[in-house]
Amino acid sequence: xxxxxxxxxxxxxxxxxxxxxxxxxxxxxxxxxxxxxxxxxxxxxxxxxxxxxxxxxxxxxxxxxxxxxxxxxxxxxxxxxxxxxxxxxxxxxxxxxxxxxxxxxxxxxxxxxxxxxxxxxxxxxxxxxxxxxxxxxxxxxxxxxxxxxxxxxxxxxxxxxxxxxxxxxxxxxxxxxxxxxxxxxxxxxxxxxxxxxxxxxxxxxxxxxxxxxxxxxxxxxxxxxxxxxxxxxxxxxxxxxxxxxxxxxxxxxxxxxxxxxxxxxxxxxxxxxxxxxxxxxxxxxxxxxxxxxxxxxxxx
Amino acid sequence: xxxxxxxxxxxxxxxxxxxxxxxxxxxxxxxxxxxxxxxxxxxxxxxxxxxxxxxxxxxxxxxxxxxxxxxxxxxxxxxxxxxxxxxxxxxxxxxxxxxxxxxxxxxxxxxxxxxxxxxxxxxxxxxxxxxxxxxxxxxxxxxxxxxxxxxxxxxxxxxxxxxxxxxxxxxxxxxxxxxxxxxxxxxxxxxxxxxxxxxxxxxxxxxxxxxxxxxxxxxxxxxxxxxxxxxxxxxxxxxxxxxxxxxxxxxxxxxxxxxxxxxxxxxxxxxxxxxxxxxxxxxxxxxxxxxxxxxxxxxxxxxxxxxxxxxxxxxxxxxxxxxxxxxxxxxxxxxxxxxxxxxxxxxxxxxxxxxxxxxxxxxxxxxxxxxxxxxxxxxxxxxxxxxxxxxxxxxxxxxxxxxxxxxxxxxxxxxxxxxxxxxxxxxxxxxxxxxxxxxxxxxxxxxxxxxxxxxxxxxxxxxxxxxxxxxxxxxxxxxxxxxxxxxxxxxxxxxxxxxxxxxxxxxxxxxxxxxxxxxxxxxxxxxx
Numbered sequence: 001x002x003x004x005x006x007x008x009x010x011x012x013x014x015x016x017x018x019x020x021x022x023x024x025x026x027x028x029x030x031x032x033x034x035x036x037x038x039x040x041x042x043x044x045x046x047x048x049x050x051x052x053x054x055x056x057x058x059x060x061x062x063x064x065x066x067x068x069x070x071x072x073x074x075x076x077x078x079x080x081x082x083x084x085x086x087x088x089x090x091x092x093x094x095x096x097x098x099x100x101x102x103x104x105x106x107x108x109x110x111x112x113x114x115x116x117x118x119x120x121x122x123x124x125x126x127x128x129x130x131x132x133x134x135x136x137x138x139x140x141x142x143x144x145x146x147x148x149x150x151x152x153x154x155x156x157x158x159x160x161x162x163x164x165x166x167x168x169x170x171x172x173x174x175x176x177x178x179x180x181x182x183x184x185x186x187x188x189x190x191x192x193x194x195x196x197x198x199x200x201x202x203x204x205x206x207x208x209x210x211x212x213x214x215x216x217x218x219x220x221x222x223x224x225x226x227x228x229x230x231x232x233x234x235x236x237x238x239x240x241x242x243x244x245x246x247x248x249x250x251x252x253x254x255x256x257x258x259x260x261x262x263x264x265x266x267x268x269x270x271x272x273x274x275x276x277x278x279x280x281x282x283x284x285x286x287x288x289x290x291x292x293x294x295x296x297x298x299x300x
Numbered sequence: 301x302x303x304x305x306x307x308x309x310x311x312x313x314x315x316x317x318x319x320x321x322x323x324x325x326x327x328x329x330x331x332x333x334x335x336x337x338x339x340x341x342x343x344x345x346x347x348x349x350x351x352x353x354x355x356x357x358x359x360x361x362x363x364x365x366x367x368x369x370x371x372x373x374x375x376x377x378x379x380x381x382x383x384x385x386x387x388x389x390x391x392x393x394x395x396x397x398x399x400x401x402x403x404x405x406x407x408x409x410x411x412x413x414x415x416x417x418x419x420x421x422x423x424x425x426x427x428x429x430x431x432x433x434x435x436x437x438x439x440x441x442x443x444x445x446x447x448x449x450x451x452x453x454x455x456x457x458x459x460x461x462x463x464x465x466x467x468x469x470x471x472x473x474x475x476x477x478x479x480x481x482x483x484x485x486x487x488x489x490x491x492x493x494x495x496x497x498x499x500x501x502x503x504x505x506x507x508x509x510x511x512x513x514x515x516x517x518x519x520x521x522x523x524x525x526x527x528x529x530x531x532x533x534x535x536x537x538x539x540x541x542x543x544x545x546x547x548x549x550x551x552x553x554x555x556x557x558x559x560x561x562x563x564x565x566x567x568x569x570x571x572x573x574x575x576x577x578x579x580x581x582x583x584x585x586x587x588x589x590x591x592x593x594x595x596x597x598x599x600x601x602x603x604x605x606x607x608x609x610x611x612x613x614x615x616x617x618x619x620x621x622x623x624x625x626x627x628x629x630x631x632x633x634x635x636x637x638x639x640x641x642x643x644x645x646x647x648x649x650x651x652x653x654x655x656x657x658x659x660x661x662x663x664x665x666x667x668x669x670x671x672x673x674x675x676x677x678x679x680x681x682x683x684x685x686x687x688x689x690x691x692x693x694x695x696x697x698x699x700x701x702x703x704x705x706x707x708x709x710x711x712x713x714x715x716x717x718x719x720x721x722x723x724x725x726x727x728x729x730x731x732x733x734x735x736x737x738x739x740x741x742x743x744x745x746x747x748x749x750x751x752x753x754x755x756x757x758x759x760x761x762x763x764x765x766x767x768x769x770x771x772x773x774x775x776x777x778x779x780x781x782x783x784x785x786x787x788x789x790x791x792x793x794x795x796x797x798x799x800x801x802x803x804x805x806x807x808x809x810x811x812x813x814x815x816x817x818x819x820x821x822x823x824x825x826x827x828x
């Protein structure tokens with residue numbers, strides 16, 4: 001005996017001509033495979049990858065803003081490690097190093113908003129801004145986001161005007177001007193992958209990417225991996241060390257979020273095969289790595 | 301007044317249960333088993349004999365509640381596991397003694413190499429006759445319908461094959477068959493009430509050397525509860541509790557005073573506890589929860605996901621979510637390691653029956669005496685069945701946490717997809733597709749299914765949500781495949797402009813389901 005559901009109760013499930021039936025995932029062009037050219041050792045100011053490996057100091061707190069403030073205070077003349085810097089550090093360190101012992105919060109934001117002027121996407125379309133070195137999600141902004149309430153997917157609600165200013169003029173809320181790279185710039189290679197800059201990608205091109213572990217070829221060709229890593233230089237080495245039998249992960253929640261709402265979250269780097277984690281809650285714990293040029297260990 | 305003159309079985313049921321509690325008030329100290337808290341999520345705590353202060357929307361379930369409610373269900377029996385001296389037999393003895401008296405119940409007590417009380421577990425139902433001067437054991441049909449209840453003590457201390465026959469209610473001896481049951485008065489065609497059975501056993505541990513783990517065939521026939529040890533909690537309040545000799549008479553005199561119904565237990569009991577009078581169907585929501593939950597709580601979620609993902613990929617689609625091998629996943633596996641064996645077909649029936657039992661106990665506590673099974677009852681039941689399958693000595697409650705995870709995740713998905721109460725999401729998608737197709741044709745029908753596959757194909761939070769989503773999505777993908785395969789037939793059905801279309805669709809499904817087992821496994825519960 002079938003129980004018939006009154007149509008009014010399920011009308012919302014019926015096909016809406018304005019919505020999309022299932023189509024093939026909208027995947028951007030794959031990244032070119034890594035070349036055989038020699039590995040370039042990037043730096044950030046006086047800091048090298050070895051600075052991170054040998055004298056980086058983790059700052060853990062169950063409250064993200066507190067952990068970030070502590071790391072920033074420690075590294076006042078240095079840096080809080082971004083995702084590209086952490087990946088390079090793991091790629092160049094052995095598995096006994098502290099970088100392989102724990103997960104870390106990268107000082108890299110993934111912000112989503114509308115490209116009102118159409119600077120990097122069709123006018124009015126959503127974009128993904130991978131902001132290395134922070135700038136929008138400051139401790140104060142995160143704390144206020146807690147008070148105002150996070151999005152249903154646990155990201156901070158941002159001001160669209162902050163997104164506008166960054167996309168149009170390359171200016172952060174602090175007034176600092178940074179370089180904005182398009183995705184094609186990254187594919188060609190940039191000179192300062194460990195620095196503060198933003199990578200802007202059309203949101204529609206990353207929305208349908210799978211969120212899972214990938215085998216090496218898929219991982220290295222994944223455009224979201226490149227946006228997060230900033231450079232291809234260290235990915236091959238990193239993958240080989242981090243992988244398990246299913247490869248290394250690159251996770252996100254793009255398919256769930258309302259991309260018309262300006263929002264941002266921080267990235268995490270897993271201790272091992274879970275890899276690049278972009279679906280962590282902004283309400284969870286934080287563990288940043290501060291690297292200070294004057295750190296005693298750095299002088300050894 | 302006799303029972304057949306009384307029309308309102310519900311009132312009789314209420315009086316019968318009230319009489320149980322009233323009669324046994326001075327006999328049994330309540331032994332708290334679990335606490336169920338109602339709300340958006342299920343909250344079940346096993347109390348192990350230690351009650352809590354009552355709070356709003358919370359139901360405390362005691363051993364007597366379980367024993368008493370189980371009399372109304374023929375589909376399963378109760379098995380208590382617990383160390384000697386905690387009172388496993390006491391509550392059941394008192395309950396059976398009150399209702400059935402000394403002549404209407406019997407006890408089987410198994411020993412290490414056989415049955416202590418008689419030569420066979422079947423002995424209470426047999427007689428010895430001389431045939432050509434040779435004594436032969438024959439089934440005694442009178443004895444087969446003599447007892448209303450049977451208590452089996454130390455069920456794990458011997459050969460259980462004969463016991464299993466008794467438990468199943470069908471005994472075979474020397475080519476004869478006997479049915480252990482009571483005729484239910486005034487039923488046409490004649491219906492029968494099964495023997496009420498409660499069993500007990502010591503745990504198979506170092507302290508109980510003759511006790512063995514009950515084999516799977518045995519455990520599958522019972523709903524196993526770990527008997528709580530409430531001795532320390534009840535303490536001196538138990539001292540005055542004792543089984544009095546006239547309990548049976550007291551019970552039925554009280555019942556007669558309440559209802560005016562006269563007669564022996566045989567005249568009244570089977571009619572009042574007729575399971576048909578208490579039949580409660582699970583709705584689409586609860587059925588769907590059983591479908592999606594088992595793959596998470598009773599199996600490796602990764603394997604469940606991968607099987608579903610394989611189905612999805614066969615249809616050319618790709619899930620946008622996955623089960624991650626993270627700490628949450630490892631915790632699931634860790635909890636599942638305590639399982640002695642996974643779910644079997646009989647467990648589905650147990651879950652359904654236990655849900656009704658829990659729903660009934662709640663209705664008793666609330667004073668309605670009309671069971672209604674909701675999602676929490678099913679979640680509780682899945683948890684209890686899972687816990688009953690754990691290895692002796694394992695930590696209690698871990699598997700219930702898994703069920704809670706599944707319950708929360710399923711609820712989130714339903715909320716996200718705006719699924720109407722009491723119906724399953726898959727049901728809703730199928731029926732909305734039919735509505736849409738009736739109005740705009742097959743393309744709209746198929747696009748409705750596609751649209752909802754897309755809606756559910758989003759990122760997940762944790763292994764529970766990924767596993768559940770994979771099942772829901774895979775089932776819709778099977779529906780899509782079925783629909784494309786039988787497009788011409790479905791297009792004709794969609795020309796029907798009323799509810800006939802649903803019936804015709806079900807007929808089509810019934811006619812075609814044998815073409816692929818996956819149709820029956822995945823679509824059967826959608827088209828009910």
